[in-house]
Amino acid sequence: MRRAAIESAARMGLRPILVAETLPSTRLRPAHTIEASFDAPPEAWKTLAADLKGEGIDAVVALTERSVVPAAHLRAALGLGGLSPEAARLCTHKGAMKRAIRTAGLPCADFVEASEGLTRDELVERLGLPLVVKPCVGSGGRGARIAREASEVPETLEDGWMAEAFIHGTEMSAEGLGWGGQMRAMNPTRYLAVGEASVVPAPLAAPEEQAVRDLHGAAWRALGVERGLTHMEAFLTPEGPVFGELAARPPGGHLMRLMALAYEMDPWELAFRVECGEHVELPQPRQAAAVQILHPGEGIVRVASGVETVRELPGVTEVTLRVQPGDRVDRREGTGQEVGHLIVTAPTAPEAEARLRAASEALRLEITPDPGHAPLPDVGLD
Ligand SMILES: Nc1ncnc2c1ncn2[C@@H]1O[C@H](COP(=O)(O)OP(=O)(O)O)[C@@H](O)[C@H]1O
Numbered sequence: 227m228r229r230a231a232i233e234s235a236a237r238m239g240l241r242p243i244l245v246a247e248t249l250p251s252t253r254l255r256p257a258h259t260i261e262a263s264f265d266a267p268p269e270a271w272k273t274l275a276a277d278l279k280g281e282g283i284d285a286v287v288a289l290t291e292r293s294v295v296p297a298a299h300l301r302a303a304l305g306l307g308g309l310s311p312e313a314a315r316l317c318t319h320k321g322a323m324k325r326a327i328r329t330a331g332l333p334c335a336d337f338v339e340a341s342e343g344l345t346r347d348e349l350v351e352r353l354g355l356p357l358v359v360k361p362c363v364g365s366g367g368r369g370a371r372i373a374r375e376a377s378e379v380p381e382t383l384e385d386g387w388m389a390e391a392f393i394h395g396t397e398m399s400a401e402g403l404g405w406g407g408q409m410r411a412m413n414p415t416r417y418l419a420v421g422e423a424s425v426v427p428a429p430l431a432a433p434e435e436q437a438v439r440d441l442h443g444a445a446w447r448a449l450g451v452e453r454g455l456t457h458m459e460a461f462l463t464p465e466g467p468v469f470g471e472l473a474a475r476p477p478g479g480h481l482m483r484l485m486a487l488a489y490e491m492d493p494w495e496l497a498f499r500v501e502c503g504e505h506v507e508l509p510q511p512r513q514a515a516a517v518q519i520l521h522p523g524e525g526i527v528r529v530a531s532g533v534e535t536v537r538e539l540p541g542v543t544e545v546t547l548r549v550q551p552g553d554r555v556d557r558r559e560g561t562g563q564e565v566g567h568l569i570v571t572a573p574t575a576p577e578a579e580a581r582l583r584a585a586s587e588a589l590r591l592e593i594t595p596d597p598g599h600a601p602l603p604d605v606g607l608d
Pocket residue numbers: 335358360364365366367368370390391392393394397420459470471608
């Protein structure tokens with residue numbers, strides 16, 4: 227569940243209906259909730275749509291990766307505009323997505339799907355090393371791994387998995403907002419450390435930012451994205467930006483919070499309004515905002531201190547640390563898992579980066595390695 231989304235809807239005076247696989251605690255729930263399996267077939271969404279007919283629903287917004295396809299089925303059954311089930315499939319299955327992107331002639335890594343039946347040697351021969359093996363469906367880096375040597379490449383790809391050539395470049399993301407099939411406004415995000423630290427807006431040179439914007443717009447057309455707030459990942463290379471993936475939902479990794487701080491507006495509000503068919507504007511950024519996600523690795527926490535000191539440092543707007551000495555921390559499997567985070571703002575991105583570094587250094591989070599089992603709660607998405 228994404229609490230900020232529910233809070234924004236309430237602030238806007240909307241009457242949100244939360245459809246979730248597991249309902250949050252009553253304190254955080256909107257008045258109207260529906261529990262439903264997101265693996266339910268399209269028929270189930272038609273039934274739900276029929277039940278909801280009298281509610282006067284204006285829009286269905288997917289808040290998480292897993293809800294993109296179900297939201298599209300519900301939207302279609304309600305006769306609402308927005309991402310269609312076909313487009314949702316392209317945006318949530320990396321194999322289908324890359325096929326559409328390649329067919330459109332956009333730059334992306336060469337890739338192989340399991341159905342091609344290639345052996346380890348053939349995969350290495352085709353894609354070179356390193357290569358990346360990943361599940362076609364998922365987010366937050368869960369399951370993706372880099373094989374640097376042939377011995378790390380599976381003998382054959384399991385069903386539902388794919389392999390990609392490794393792209394040498396600087397990874398970034400871009401948050402796109404649009405309607406009528408056109409991506410019209412975009413925020414660039416710099417990944418200071420992939421899955422761990424980001425700054426918004428990314429300090430890109432104008433031609434580079436334009437190239438990312440063009441790629442994002444072309445990806446919308448290739449995938450059939452009609453409207454909404456999308457999160458594209460790309461790699462900056464000397465030959466220009468290379469497409470990584472596109473998520474047809476708002477970004478995780480605290481990027482919505484960073485955008486709120488940098489642009490001094492509520493990006494959830496923009497996402498909701500655009501989904502309701504309104505035309506919105508992304509204002510000019512007023513400052514930069516950066517996040518450091520905290521995760522010490524797997525083990526038992528030995529030291530967790532410095533929060534009070536960090537809070538006093540310039541530009542620090544948020545510090546949370548949810549562990550204490552003695553707590554067990556599990557291995558980080560997805561970028562949504564964290565034990566806390568730091569958020570800073572500054573007039574420019576380089577200053578925000580410097581403040582983030584200073585704040586991170588003032589925080590002490592150490593573990594004694596000890597493989598744990600209790601999984602960490604997943605608080606966001608990639
Ligand atoms: N072809 C690639 N070249 C280089 N790095 C990659 C490639 N594919 C994935 N990665 C790395 O793995 C991470 C997770 O892969 P991604 O395709 O973004 O899946 P997810 O949906 O889980 O985020 C990426 O953020 C990137 O750092």
